[in-house]
Amino acid sequence: MKIKTAIFILLIFTVSLSSRYLSAQDQVREVRNLTTIVEKKLGKIKNSDAVNYAQEEINIIEGYIKETKRLIKEEKYQRAYYVISIAISYFNLVSAKSSLNESKTELNKIKEKLNE
């Protein structure tokens, strides 16, 4: 009876340990995938006109990517996930700035036309 309970406790212990390990692995994979996505997006933005009006945001996103990588090295995966998610939300800000830029140029064009 005692041996059975010991085996049972051992089994529970190993299952809980392995599940923790697996969930941590999943988190790492997710954070790494997100960082690669963010890096790709950032690369595209850097090659576009956005460099002229969203340099500040680009620098911030780069800072967050570095921070995420550092946190992954320190095995703080949850925090790394939060940091990279904050970086992702900056892309909306960049697209908002691009639409603002577009509407400014359009407005200037029509103003010039009216002055002709």
Added chain:
Amino acid sequence: MNKLIKYRLISILSLMLIFISTGNLLAWDEDSCKKIIEKADNAISDIDNNFEIKEFLPYDYYSEAVINIRMSRWELDNEEYELAFFYASTALIKIETARIYAEARKLERDRLIYEKNYYRKKKKEETAEPVKTPTDMNEIIEANLLKKGNIYRIEIIDRNLFEKRRLSLSKRGLKSMEKIIRVLEKYSNSKLRIVGHTSFTDYRKFSERKSKRLKKFFVANNINGDRITAIGAGNRIVMDTAVGFRRIDRIELIITGIE
């Protein structure tokens, strides 16, 4: 010797600066959470009191930011500082995004007003030119197309075009589309641009689906698909109505190349 000390001092100072700047990213404690929540709150009240851009706010971003602030407060009460910091900082970014979009929309409204004045001015100048007789333009008049320079356009509200909760054309919509087909058949070199618009949310995919549905209809009625482009503009472009500029679920048909 003095130079060495100076260099060391500068390097230590710069290292300290880097440490402080990275420390901001790592500041996930209670105080920093409270500060950032306060900042987000102030940003929201600033937007609320800014009556110039308030009417142009994209409410999807705005409401998400408000919800995020509530969530961060909730997490702060539960002493989950990491989550609270995350929610508060995303709220701040969303508020900023909403503010910039609102400014862009305001400029877009200004552009529309200027454009209106420009075409009025041009129309006055063009009155001396010979105007086409109504018999030549019969199809265009029947289709209710409005001329703006070399462009003919019409905006049709969704409820006049589609059936309720469906993207199939209603009887009324069919009639008006048949008139457009007649115009396209008469002017074989003309091109059609279909732009879908939405009202409350910036739902681009849905607006695109609407316009593509119409394109299908035109192609099925023997209009060459190469002549037609279908795009979705979401709710970014406002409509000039009798009661001012409004965002309305509608379809805009723009025909070019009619001579």
